[in-house]
Amino acid sequence: xxxxxxxxxxxxxxxxxxxxxxxxxxxxxxxxxxxxxxxxxxxxxxxxxxxxxxxxxxxxxxxxxxxxxxxxxxxxxxxxxxxxxxxxxxxxxxxxxxxxxxxxxxxxxxxxxxxxxxxxxxxxxxxxxxxxxxxxxxxxxxxxxxxxxxxxxxxxxxxxxxxxxxxxxxxxxxxxxxxxxxxxxxxxxxxxxxxxxxxxxxxxxxxxxxxxxxxxxxxxxxxxxxxxxxxxxxxxxxxxxxxxxxxxxxxxxxxxxxxxxxxxxxxxxxxxxxxxxxxxxxxxxxxxxxxxxxxxxxxxxxxxxxxxxxxxxxx
Amino acid sequence: xxxxxxxxxxxxxxxxxxxxxxxxxxxxxxxxxxxxxxxxxxxxxxxxxxxxxxxxxxxxxxxxxxxxxxxxxxxxxxxxxxxxxxxxxxxxxxxxxxxxxxxxxxxxxxxxxxxxxxxxxxxxxxxxxxxxxxxxxxxxxxxxxxxxxxxxxxxxxxxxxxxxxxxxxxxxxxxxxxxxxxxxxxxxxxxxxxxxxxxxxxxxxxxxxxxxxxxxxxxxxxxxxxxxxxxxxxxxxxxxxxxxxxxxxxxxxxxxxxxxxxxxxxxxxxxxxxxxxxxxxxxxxxxxxxxxxxxxxxxxxxxxxxxxxxxxxxxxxxxxxxxxxxxxxxxxxxxxxxxxxxxxxxxxxxxxxxxxxxxxxxxxxxxxxxxxxxxxxxxxxxxxxxxxxxxxxxxxxxxxxxxxxxxxxxxxxxxxxxxxxxxxxxxxxxxxx
Numbered sequence: 001x002x003x004x005x006x007x008x009x010x011x012x013x014x015x016x017x018x019x020x021x022x023x024x025x026x027x028x029x030x031x032x033x034x035x036x037x038x039x040x041x042x043x044x045x046x047x048x049x050x051x052x053x054x055x056x057x058x059x060x061x062x063x064x065x066x067x068x069x070x071x072x073x074x075x076x077x078x079x080x081x082x083x084x085x086x087x088x089x090x091x092x093x094x095x096x097x098x099x100x101x102x103x104x105x106x107x108x109x110x111x112x113x114x115x116x117x118x119x120x121x122x123x124x125x126x127x128x129x130x131x132x133x134x135x136x137x138x139x140x141x142x143x144x145x146x147x148x149x150x151x152x153x154x155x156x157x158x159x160x161x162x163x164x165x166x167x168x169x170x171x172x173x174x175x176x177x178x179x180x181x182x183x184x185x186x187x188x189x190x191x192x193x194x195x196x197x198x199x200x201x202x203x204x205x206x207x208x209x210x211x212x213x214x215x216x217x218x219x220x221x222x223x224x225x226x227x228x229x230x231x232x233x234x235x236x237x238x239x240x241x242x243x244x245x246x247x248x249x250x251x252x253x254x255x256x257x258x259x260x261x262x263x264x265x266x267x268x269x270x271x272x273x274x275x276x277x278x279x280x281x282x283x284x285x286x287x288x289x290x291x292x293x294x295x296x297x298x299x300x301x302x303x304x305x306x307x308x309x310x311x312x313x314x315x
Numbered sequence: 316x317x318x319x320x321x322x323x324x325x326x327x328x329x330x331x332x333x334x335x336x337x338x339x340x341x342x343x344x345x346x347x348x349x350x351x352x353x354x355x356x357x358x359x360x361x362x363x364x365x366x367x368x369x370x371x372x373x374x375x376x377x378x379x380x381x382x383x384x385x386x387x388x389x390x391x392x393x394x395x396x397x398x399x400x401x402x403x404x405x406x407x408x409x410x411x412x413x414x415x416x417x418x419x420x421x422x423x424x425x426x427x428x429x430x431x432x433x434x435x436x437x438x439x440x441x442x443x444x445x446x447x448x449x450x451x452x453x454x455x456x457x458x459x460x461x462x463x464x465x466x467x468x469x470x471x472x473x474x475x476x477x478x479x480x481x482x483x484x485x486x487x488x489x490x491x492x493x494x495x496x497x498x499x500x501x502x503x504x505x506x507x508x509x510x511x512x513x514x515x516x517x518x519x520x521x522x523x524x525x526x527x528x529x530x531x532x533x534x535x536x537x538x539x540x541x542x543x544x545x546x547x548x549x550x551x552x553x554x555x556x557x558x559x560x561x562x563x564x565x566x567x568x569x570x571x572x573x574x575x576x577x578x579x580x581x582x583x584x585x586x587x588x589x590x591x592x593x594x595x596x597x598x599x600x601x602x603x604x605x606x607x608x609x610x611x612x613x614x615x616x617x618x619x620x621x622x623x624x625x626x627x628x629x630x631x632x633x634x635x636x637x638x639x640x641x642x643x644x645x646x647x648x649x650x651x652x653x654x655x656x657x658x659x660x661x662x663x664x665x666x667x668x669x670x671x672x673x674x675x676x677x678x679x680x681x682x683x684x685x686x687x688x689x690x691x692x693x694x695x696x697x698x699x700x701x702x703x704x705x706x707x708x709x710x711x712x713x714x715x716x717x718x719x720x721x722x723x724x725x726x727x728x729x730x731x732x733x734x735x736x737x738x739x740x741x742x743x744x745x746x747x748x
Contacts, residue, residue: 035449081635088638091390094452095591099631102584106624110682113690219580223460230453288468295461299454303442306450 002133007252013141015248016148020203021221022228022240023155024196030172030235031189034090037097038077039200040222041104046070046201047208047217048112051119059122067202074197078190101218109215116214144206151199152241159237168192172235227294231301233311243309247294254290344513351505355498364497370609371504372565375511377589377601377608379558384587385595386519387551388531389444390452393459394559394586396439397432399578400462401560403472404431405567406481413485421486421494425507425564432560433553440552445545447534459583466575478574481567494568504565511558516598518554527551588626592633594640603641621686625679651741663730663737670726676701677720684712 025039049069050062057065077100085096120126121140128136159165170178171188179185204217211217228247232239301308338345355364376398383389405428411417419427443454466473473479483494494500518524526547529537534544567573576582585608593604608626615622637644651657680700687698687707697704705712 033449035453081631084635085638088634091384092634092638094390095587096631096634098584098587099627099634103624103627103631106621106627110621110624110686111689223456223580226453226456234449291464291467292461295457295464298457299442299461302450302454302457303445306446 002135003256005132006135006137007256008249009137010141011249011252012245013145013148013248014252015245016145016152017203017207018221018225018228018248019241019244020148020151021200021225022232022244023152023237024199025225026229026232026235026237026240027168027172027192028196029229031192032082032086032093034093034097035226035229035234036193036196037094037222038100038104039097039196040218040225041101042070042074042197042200043204043207043221044108044215044218045073045104046204047119047213048108048117048204049201050205051117051208051213052112054119054122063202063205066205067198070201070204071194071198075190075194077197078193082193083186083190101222105215105218112215114215116212119208119213121209140210144210147202147206151202155199155237224294227298230298231308233308236308236310239308239310247297250293250297251290254293348509351509352502355501361497364501366609366613368497368501368504368569369613370606371501371508372562372569373589373605373609374602375508375558375565376562376586377593377605378512378515378598379555379562380586380590381595381598381601382515382518382527382551382555382558384590385597385600386524386531387527387548387555389447389455389548389552391455391583392452392580392587393455393457393462393583394555395578395580395582396459396462397436397556397559398563398566398586399573399582400435400563401428401430401432401556402563402567402573402577403479404428404434404560405564406479406571406573407472409481409483409486409567409571410479412487413482418487421483421568422503424483424486424568425503425561428564428567429557429561432563433557436553436556436559440549440556444548444552447530447544447548451548456580459578459580462578463575463580466578473575473578474573476575478572478576480572483568483571500569503568507561507565511561512602515554515558519598523547523550588630592630592640594642594644596639597642597646600640600642603645607641619683619686620690621682624682648738648742650744651738654741654744656741659741660734660737663734667727667730667734670723670730672723674720674723674727677716677718677723680705680716681713681720684716 021039021043025036028034028036028039046066050059050066053062053065081100082093082096085092121138125138125140125143127139129139129142130137159169167178167183168188171183171185171192175185178188207221208217211221224247228243229240231247232241232243354367358364358367376394379397380391380394383391383394405424408417408419408427409421409424412419412421439458443451443458467475483500494503526537526542527550529540529542530544530547537544537547563573563577566577589604589608590601591604592608593602594600611626611629612622615625619625633640639646648657648660651660683698683700684705684707697706699705700712
């Protein structure tokens with residue numbers, strides 16, 4: 001009971017964090033038809049910038065200043081890089097974002113060095129919020145949840161209820177018509193790219209103290225975010241939301257469970273060998289399989305339903 | 316996802332029959348073979364030999380990657396899986412040979428790697444090649460991550476953190492070749508790299524290779540003509556896996572160790588870099604890319620800790636300014652060469668390259684000084700930079716390098732149009748209409 005409660009809570013916190021990244025990514029995909037490999041890079045940049053700001057000016061300044069800075073950088077990358085590469089086709093665009101991702105990782109190591117940074121939870125939020133039996137729930141995680149739910153509500157409100165959101169949605173599906181009506185579609189794309197990058201950076205700012213601020217953080221989360229976006233359906237915001245929660249909860253639950261393949265075979269009355277190249281397979285517990293579960297899910301979904309759970313298009 | 320890519324058109328002209336014709340047709344290959352055999356006699360230093368070994372492996376790997384991306388239009392983010400798994404199969408086979416439970420000369424070990432690569436490509440390709448485009452790219456990424464993360468689970472096969480080591484000298488010798496020196500391994504690698512390159516070139520010329528091109532350019536039309544696009548992709552994929560596995564087997568022979576790093580996303584990314592920098596639209600592009608990439612990698616990493624940053628910048632510059640890669644730049648000059656006007660380009664090119672070099676010196680100086688300040692050795696205040704000792708914690712080196720960078724950039728900005736104009740002038744047709 002205690003395990004289930006905390007696994008769900010942690011899963012939701014992690015899932016909402018994934019949503020902050022995947023929402024921007026899926027919107028950018030919807031616009032350009034290209035998966036942005038650099039997205040997790042912006043997440044990492046957000047964490048590092050906020051770390052530097054927090055050292056000098058405190059956590060809250062970092063929280064407020066880092067995302068807009070990264071958003072600006074994202075807009076610049078779109079304006080002067082991606083738009084230029086666009087005429088060479090989709091493969092070139094994809095490879096360009098891949099290059100930007102490599103460059104961001106190298107730049108981060110170049111500027112901040114290789115060792116992990118001690119980006120810590122602010123003192124104001126450094127206390128256990130509540131306790132169930134033996135386990136405590138830190139206030140900072142509640143704060144993370146609050147921010148990400150706030151972003152979620154804000155995003156849906158803007159996209160569904162405001163004029164700007166209407167133009168963005170129309171630009172995704174009918175860019176030609178929107179341009180005819182006098183809107184600057186390339187600028188809409190640039191703004192969406194910037195906002196998506198800023199959201200990724202915000203996720204980095206609030207995740208940095210919990211998941212760690214180190215040069216590999218983009219790779220750790222980057223592939224998972226791709227999994228989320230693809231499973232949810234490329235370009236679908238609703239899909240991204242449900243897939244984020246799904247992956248978040250599946251991963252936290254898998255880490256908490258301790259059954260192995262050997263147990264399963266034993267339960268079925270089979271005996272398994274303890275030698276040979278594959279003998280490692282039997283004592284594997286679900287907890288150790290947890291890192292590969294998202295990718296298994298990704299491959300299965302792509303084979304069975306290439307459009308993802310909520311998507312309508314393949315490429 | 317598919318973009319039309321330039322392909323080498325068969326050269327027109329009448330060929331002589333007989334031996335002379337054969338030599339004429341295959342002149343490039345003969346010349347390459349002679350140069351490759353002679354190279355270790357010219358470059359005798361152990362460093363050069365080990366770099367050339369690395370290049371040979373990289374060439375096969377990059378060419379196999381281009382069977383997917385350049386010729387088949389499949390963008391893969393997990394090609395290192397077949398390289399790495401082929402290598403792991405080869406090194407396990409080597410260990411079995413050393414134990415005496417298997418008889419196999421080391422010279423044939425790459426074939427084992429190739430078969431391993433083929434096996435896994437046939438397995439994973441059976442479902443990943445159903446679709447092209449983004450779906451294929453994502454599945455390849457998923458498989459890459461899957462194999463990389465499962466290496467932490469299957470410790471016996473992947474050897475955990477330390478990897479699997481072998482010893483090529485324990486295997487029985489074939490024709491008294493025991494592969495105790497790097498030079499002997501060089502000839503092994505060159506032999507297999509040459510054979511693999513020839514086979515891959517031959518594959519691109521077979522009807523199957525042409526169908527792969529057709530499926531890349533217009534899958535729907537290929538289907539209407541009567542070819543299964545899925546089958547064409549599957550065959551290309553298996554062939555690419557085979558040669559990637561061969562490269563992995565060569566890697567196993569050369570380094571006698573394979574680690575998880577060999578199947579990682581980083582390894583898959585660097586082969587993409589190699590192929591793209593070289594030029595994916597041409598058969599010889601990835602060869603150029605692999606040689607340049609490996610050269611830069613081994614040379615730069617001796618001089619600077621931030622060589623990956625420079626490579627990243629080079630890669631982005633290639634994508635933005637020369638999407639056809641190094642090979643594309645070379646081929647671009649064919650009209651000027653045909654018109655015998657290539658010499659006119661020398662002066663403007665030297666001018667532009669000189670300006671670019673000046674700008675690069677400035678930028679590199681600034682970057683190196685920043686790197687020194689951030690993560691240089693503690694307690695030292697000077698750094699050797701371009702053969703001079705630079706006191707980093709004073710103002711003037713920063714001013715000088717910034718000035719050099721800005722001046723070089725400005726000069727390049729002025730010189731580039733001159734070079735472009737000269738190029739246009741030299742490439743125009745010989746007879747004007």
